[in-house]
Amino acid sequence: MALEVLLWCVAVLLGTGVAAVPAATHRLATSLVYGLAIGVSAIALATAGVVLLAGGPVASTLKLPIGLPWLGAHFRIDTLAAFFLVVVNLGSVTASLFGLGYGRHEETPARVLPFYPAFLAAMNLVVLADDAFTFLFTWELMSLSSWALVMAQHRRPGNAEAGYIYLLMASLGTLALLFAFGLLAGASGGYAFDAIRATAFSGHVSAIVLALALIGAGSKAGLVPLHVWLPLAHPAAPSHVSALMSGVMTKVAVYGFVRIVFDLLGPPSWWWGALVPLLGGVTAVMGVLYALMQHDLKRLLAYHTVENIGIIFIGLGLALAFEANQMPAAAALALTAALFHVFNHSVFKSLLFFGAGAVLTATGERDMERLGGLIHRMPLTAFVFLVGSAAISALPPFNGFVSEWLTFQAILLSPALPQWSLKFLVPAIGALLALSAALAAACFVKAFGVTFLGRPRTPAAQEAKETDRWSLAAMFVLAALCLLAGILPGHFIDALAPVAQALTGENVPRQEQLSWLMIVPIAESRSSYNGLLLFAFIALAAWSATGVIHRWASAATRRSPPWDCGYPDASPLTQYTAGSFTQPIRRVFGSVVFRAREELRMPPPGDTQAATLRVRMRDLPWDVLYAPIAGLVGFAADQLNKVQSLTVRAYLTLVFGALVILLMVLGIWQ
Amino acid sequence: MAIVLDAVVQLGQLLVVLLLAPLLTGYVRMVKARLLRRQGPPLVQPYRDLLRLLRKEVVLAHSASWLFRVAPYLIFATTWVAAALVPTFAAGLVFSYAADMIAIVALLGSARFMLALAGLDVGTSFGGIGSSREMMIASLAEPAMLMVVFTLSLLAGSTQLSSIAVFMQGPVGLRVSLALALVGLVMVAIAENARIPIDNPATHLELTMVHEAMILEYSGRHLALIEAASYLKLLLYLSVIACVFVPWGIAVSGQGFAAYLIGLTLYLVKLSGGGLLLAVFETAIAKMRVFRVPDFLGAALMLGLLATLLLFVSRVA
Amino acid sequence: MDRLALDVAHLFAGGLVLVSFMLLYQDRIFGLLNIFALHALVVSVSVAWQAYIQQAPHLYITATIALVVKAFVIPVALHRIIVRLGIHREIDPVVGIGQTMLAGIGLVALSIMVMLPIAAEAGTLVREDLAFALSVVLLGLLMMISRHNAVSQVIGFMSIENGLILAATGAKGMPLVVEISVAFSILVALIVIGVFLFRIRERFDTVDVSTLDQYRGGRP
Amino acid sequence: MSEPGSLVVGAILAVPAASAALLALLPDDRTSARLNISATFLTLVAALALFVERPSPGPYLIVDDLNIAFVVLNTFVGFTTSVFSGSYIAHELETGRLTPTYLRFYHAMYQTLMFAMNLALLSNNVGLMWVAVELATLTTVLMVGIYRTHAALEAAWKYFLLGSVGIALALFGTILVYLAARSVVGEGLDAMAWNVLVERAAAFDPALLNLSFVFLLLGYGTKVGLAPLHAWLPDAHAEGPTPISAVLSGLLLNVALFAVLRFKAVMSANSGALAPGPLMVSLGLLSVVFASFMLYRRHDIKRMFAYSSIEHMGIITFAFGMGGPLANFAGLLHMTLHSLTKSAIFFCVGHIAQVKGTQQMADIRGLTVSHPVLGWSLVLGVVAIVGLPPMGIFMSEFLIVTSTFAREPVLAVVLGLSLLVALGALLLRLNGLAFGEPLGSQQPATASFVPVFAHLGLVFAAGIWLPPALVTWFQHVASRLS
DSSP states (O other): OHHHHHHHHHHHHHHHHHHHHHHTTSTTHHHHHHHHHHHHHHHHHHHHHHHHHHOOSOOEEEEESOSSTTTOEEEEEOHHHHHHHHHHHHHHHHHHHHHHHHGGGOSOGGGTTTHHHHHHHHHHHHHHBOBHHHHHHHHHHHHHHHHHHHGGGTTSTTHHHHHHHHHHHHHHHHHHHHHHHHHHHTTTTOOBHHHHHHOOOOHHHHHHHHHHHHHHHHHHHTOTTSOTTHHHHHHHSOHHHHHIIIIIIHHHHHHHHHIIIIIISOSOOTTHHHHHHHHHHHHHHHHHHHHHTOOBHHHHHHHHHHHHHHHHHHHHHHHHHHHHTTOHHHHHHHHHHHHHHHHHHHHHHHHHHHHHHHHHHHHSOOBGGGOOOHHHHOHHHHHHHHHHHHHHTTOTTSHHHHHHHHHHHHHHTGGGOSOHHHHHHHHHHHHHHHHHHHHHHHHHHHHHHHHHSSOOSSHHHHTOOOOOHHHHHHHHHHHHHHHHHHHOHHHHHHHHHHHHHHHHSOOOOOOTTSGGGOBOSSOTTTOOBOHHHHHHHHHHHHHHHHHHHHHHSOOOEEEEOOOSTTOSSOOGGGSOOHHHHTHHHIIIIIHHHTOOEEEEEOOOTTOOSOOEEEEEOOOHHIIIIIHHHHHHHHHHHHHHHGGGGOOHHHHHHHHHHHHHHHHHHHHHHO | OHHHHHHHHHHHHHHHHHHHHHHHHHHHHHHHHHHTTOOOOOTTHHHHHHHHHHHSOEEEETTOOHHHHHHHHHHHHHHHHHHHHSOSSEESOGGGGGOOHHHHHHHHHHHHHHHHHHHHHSOOHHHHHHHHHHHHHHHHHHHHHHHHHHHHHHHHSOOOHHHHHHHHHSSOOOOHHHHHHHHHHHHHHHHHTTOTTTOOTTOOOGGGOSHHHHTTTOOHHHHHHHHHHHHHHHHHHHHHHHHHHSOTTOEETTSOHHHHHHHHHHHHHHHHHHHHHHHHHHHHSOOOOGGGHHHHHHHHHHHHHHHHHHHHHHHHO | OOHHHHHHHHHHHHHHHHHHHHHHHOOBHHHHHHHHHHHHHHHHHHHHHHHHHHTOTHHHHHHHHIIIIIIIIHHHHHHHHHHHHTOOOBOOBSSOHHHHHHHHHHHHHHHHHHHTTSOGGGOHHHHHHHHHHHHHHHHHHHHHHTBOBHHHHHHHHHHHHHHHHHHHHHSTTOTTHHHHHHIIIIIIIIIIHHHHHHHHHHHHSOOBHHHHGGGOTTOO | OOHHHHHHHHHHHHHHHHHHHHHHHOOOHHHHHHHHHHHHHHHHHHHHHTTTOOOOOOSSBOOOHHHHHHHHHHHHHHHHHHHHHHHHHHHHHHHTSSOHHHHHHHHHHHHHHHHHHHHHHHBOBHHHHHHHHHHHHHHHHHHHGGGOOHHHHHHHHHHHHHHHHHHHHHHHHHHHHHHHHHHHHOSSGGGGBHHHHHHHGGGSOHHHHHHHHHHHHHHHHHHHTOTTSOTHHHHHHHHSOHHHHHHIIIIIHHHHHHHHHHHHHHHHHOSSSOOHHHHHHHHHHHHHHHHHHHTTTOOBHHHHHHHHHHHHHHHHHHHHHHOHHHHHHHHHHHHHHHHHHHHHHHHHHHHHHHHHTOOBGGGOBOHHHHSHHHHHHHHHHHHHHTTOTTSTHHHHHHHHHHHHHHHOHHHHHHHHHHHHHHHHHHHHHHHHHHSSSOBSOOOOOOSOOHHHHHHHHHHHHHHHOOOHHHHHHHHHHHHHHO
16 A cells, blocks of 8 residues: 555656646746645655654555566565665655745756656665565666756756766766666566565675775765765755755655665675774765865765765665674664664755755855855754754764763674674774764864854855745654654654564564663663763753843943954954865875875065965875776777777778687687 | 652752853863962852943944844753753753764754854854855864764664663773774764864854854854853753763663762862863963864764774774 | 599699698788789689689670779779889798798698598599688788788788688589679778778878788787 | 469569669759659658568568568668658768769669668568678668778778678578478478478478578577677677668568567478577577676667667567567567667767767767757667656566566576666766757858658657557568468
8 A cells, every 4th residue: 555655656756847837937847846745755754754654564565567578566665764764755845845945046946846756756666665676667767867966057068067966977887776676586587676686696796795885875875985976066056956965865766775774685794794884984984074175065065965875875784794793782772773874964064064055055166265154144044953953963863972971882882793894993993983973063163153153254155145945844744854854863763673673584673662761772781872962961951051140240341343353353364274274184085185285385485476375185096997997998998999990091001900810710619 | 669769859950961061161160270270250240241241332344134133032041941951960851862972972963053053144254164164164064073973872782871871881991992982972072062172162263163163153142142152052962971971870761869969079070170171271281273173073973983993893802 | 523624623622722822922012912823813713714614704894803803903903002102012921931841831731631631422523622721711811810911911811811711612512602702802802991091091001911010909 | 373463573673683783873962852752752651562462482482461561660760760861861971971973873772772671571482582682781781881991991801700600500491490490391492491491391300490490590590689799789880881880770670570579480380390589599698688787788779779780689689589479569569669769869870960060979969959859869769778658668568578587597598687787878978968058169050850760750659559450460460471
């Protein structure tokens, strides 16, 4: 029943997309498309939510006579799928709500409206797919529709290039998955997931599939070093689509990884638990360092997606390590942490991208160095962006903290692992996780501080207006969710229990009946956290402090110019910029990771020339991995291109050569 | 009935930390002054400062936003809650299960987050320089702190400070990793509380300061709250060190009134000892350049990691 | 079929290979034309002999066409064109004649090598005739790629065709042989090559193919 | 041979042949374009009638599972191309690139080509098939050279020389097949009838079959455009009129490949013969790798898509070489879809080149802005040709890559990476062509988009749903091929 409803939702979305092709330029098209998307996604959200909360182990399946003819298109909804559908459709509802307001400013609706519903539909379909063909078909459809959305503003410099790199990397990922499914399905073509589940795979087949799944899903999710497209493509799309791509589509990629590795592939080997978290840890730290060096607000957010994907993969990898060593309870904890972070990240990342979109609409600027002081002009946006910033920086009492805390708890269980390499590696990964969380806080102090605080740096920032009420509504819903998931995490963990149960055979102890809404992942003597109580405590403390001060302290307030070493009326340009804010961190980390070099040119005394400071940074994954490959392809193309302008005689020689070689082969063969 | 007692004790602890925090700061200042052969301010000077600040009017910059006015309350509240969660004289109180050590670190992170933002709010270069450096320091201090937490929790099988304290009261013996963890924790504590050699709480020379630069624009009741928060933070770290490494005497829930009294007395002794050591250390050492700080904290981080790894080795042996 | 008849057919086929080598050896255009006429003549005689021993009168048509068109008409026509265009130059080989001959011998050896595994019941005639026909085809190709000017290439191509006719007529009872040979000879050799030589002359003032390459499309 | 069936087959061949003669005589260009369209339409109708009435095989002609869909595809694309050609050629006449005389010649040749291709597909006799392919080659040679520019003549000359050598090799192979069959089947027509060959192939001399297949593969492979025999193909596509490029890529290459398939079936029926697979796999893979790199340095839009045709022919050859029910199925599907897609792309390219007045890609930009329908059709076409869903080629490439990876991972990786390289090149160009600030003429395209939409619509539909009848047919043929 639920499956039918969901498929009908998808069908309506696809129909909307098709109908939007001729109707996109109509006055009402924007409202209609987004309105319909809200309605349909809400229905899908509710349906998936019911399935998830019902939590039964029974999965319902459905087969449609489309796709591969002898196979048909298989669809299936189980708790894992239901969870990810909740994530997808929650993102869809809020993004569409945001789109209602944002869409009014869209210059070329015809390039957005047809693809937007298709993108939503494709993400739903990926999660529902139950055979390799349908999965990859919808997976690539998802890439393609989002590519079209990235290309919506193709005239802006860099966007077309971003779209190109995006689609190329997406295809690389699909190719890897294609190989993976080729191995899983075997030469006879058992593409249905049921058939794959029923097959047992040898060790090296599983290893290759894992590697391919890491490339395939990892490139879509943004694992370093396959992340290069992400910070280019995500910001290039319209903001609500950026939110969907960063907040939701990367999660669909995570879903792909979980589905293949946890569900289809069978029991893991222990070294998977070393490889995957290591990749995750490196990704997390690299992602946040990239973000710190970034002054483009949307690109900064995109790099944070890389970071959070790293955190999610740490959790997933730990789950693999525990599962390989028959520690299902620990595996369930790690998996729950990862999945909870999936949900949390989708919420706060959408929120932040909406905020960035509101700023972009209000000022036309993405460069933080040209913003500032927006808190005065856009107080509500600033407030929700602050909530999002706190959540993504893993600060209590918001939701980001809870899932990272759970991940830490899983890491703390690592000494029980029998493998020495894991014993040593996992704490180091814990250090990486801690580092990335701390750096994320630094980064969001920068992002929020430079964008919203201080004084406006440009007239555009000076004249910004608060964004429309639809967008605000979307952001407030998400901000409320950030807090809700932060103070009542127990309910969310319980909702994830059937997912963990299905994948690891165990689940985190139920949190529902614990007193005071506390969460206790393992045992009370070990660790516990109570977001609600903390929140209440803080509120109480703040309230009592306010009360005391209002009662007894002076309430007098006077406005005056700020202190700036005695220089009056300092220009807003003397404020700390994003670049100067990160200078200490750049010196500490950037000199190693980015080979950052500063060149200071100071004119001699008496010279009136301006002094210059130039920072050079290298993008190592690009320089080491991508540039050589691109160079190699170019070189090969150049060399082979000489064949294009040979003489006819030379071409005949080629034919002759082919003939002689084949004849010789034949002669030797026989 | 026990619950009620626990709740009362918990409330008592809330008040105790709030009341003791300025005293600790005043004590450290006094000891430092005496070590420098100065008379120094009286022990209660911090209380007086706070009261005077509360009575003064607030001077706000034109460009200050609502965040600038809200931040002090949040900073104070968060720090206060964090400090109250650390077992001072009694462990295993009702609310101590609301947050473990990781959460306490993260709560302090929240306070710092707000403080750094407040530093940027007015839009002067001083606020910026302070926030920027503070976040750089924090980005290394937090992982170092977490590695220490790691070591402790691997040893004690818990991240709950109460449980750790109880565990440490037992026969733990001398361990290298514990020593490393202690050193790491002390280094983090020094950095987090803006003490010498990382920062100088007494200086107002713009280019060398971190914490003071951030709060340069604050005045009146706002400044009072922030000052109180920093007093609390110092107390918090000393309490953590005391509770983990010298846990003796901490009362456990249900041991009765006398145990609480003993615990409180011993707690005061521990604090005075810790404050003395801090003052001696600060007097004996010079402040370092800002860009030496990463090395300092990097060392702390390495010590924490080393402590974790050594733990495996010593466990086998 | 008596032994002698086979031997004679064999002799003609071998002779054709020999003439192919002579084509390779030539370094003058007019000489080349003459040798090619000889090549066509040998083919024609060989086909006629096949017609006789197979009692297949339609093969006489093929023989006649080969004789008339390739031994007389085409050489004469090419002669005229060369004179009219004023191409008196020597044949411009890509590598030395000696090396070309060596390669040719290698090709003959290759042909024999690939024919060896063919089962004997297919007939000795088949096996050896095919080896010779294949040699002629390969030598023709070698000629096409080892000469710079267009006339030699055309002649090389036609010698390939002769080899094919040798093979086709040697295959006893093959249907459509005449049609195929007619299609090949008339259509390919005469009309199209004629048309193109005419057009190329019209456009490029030379029939040297290497000149054509300067006008190649697709260059940046 | 049943009476109505042979009438139908007769119509498929006679209609183009008769209209070729008629068109050669008719002077008026307006009528001749219409006549051209109606003739191809009639042929299409006749071909569709084959589904209803199928004659039993005769010594010369045959209608069987293998060719029936190809005949229908051939006549269908022939029809749509003639519709496209109608508007295209009218424009060429206006701009004076073609004179009425040449137009007459063009239309007559078009029908001759259709006749030759239909004949090649329908012939049972391998000799007749050879003649038909040769005729098709000659016709296209003349059409490629029709503009009589330096480049066009050069392309035609190159095509002619290479094509002739290829055809000579194919003839040698055909003779060898006959020789192999003669000792088993006996002399005469039967020894060249394909249906007999397949039935009796098990008893043929394997060595002779092997040798013949080398020649046939190289001979017909030249026409397929497999590397390193491909050299004529890019220039012929680039310099000829665009309808001819569409027919070349969409149909003639298929016809040549079809010939290879016929012989592959014979080879497969003989257990002693060297498996034809490795040969086809190596040539196919070489073509894919080569063509995908060649796509990068292209400046002429038609030449680029010609290289893409080489790539796809390589994929198809590779698939058939791998064999097995999945790969064969995928190969057949890919053949069909490629021919529809590529001809649709060439239709678009033709319109683009006419609107912009150039084939140089550097001078074309921002098509989706200046000409939305044209631009998005091109986007859709390229998306389809690089194998992205929802277009049908994704399905065939999915099957080929997955089924190969399970058997020969190394080959699959090479194939997959080459596909990626090709995708990179095509999308790079597409970025420039379809997006960004528009460049060049902004005047609206007046052409009819029905053929483009029809083709892309079919390709799209195939990606979602394949009619069961078609699937059964593909599966049946696939099992016969291996």
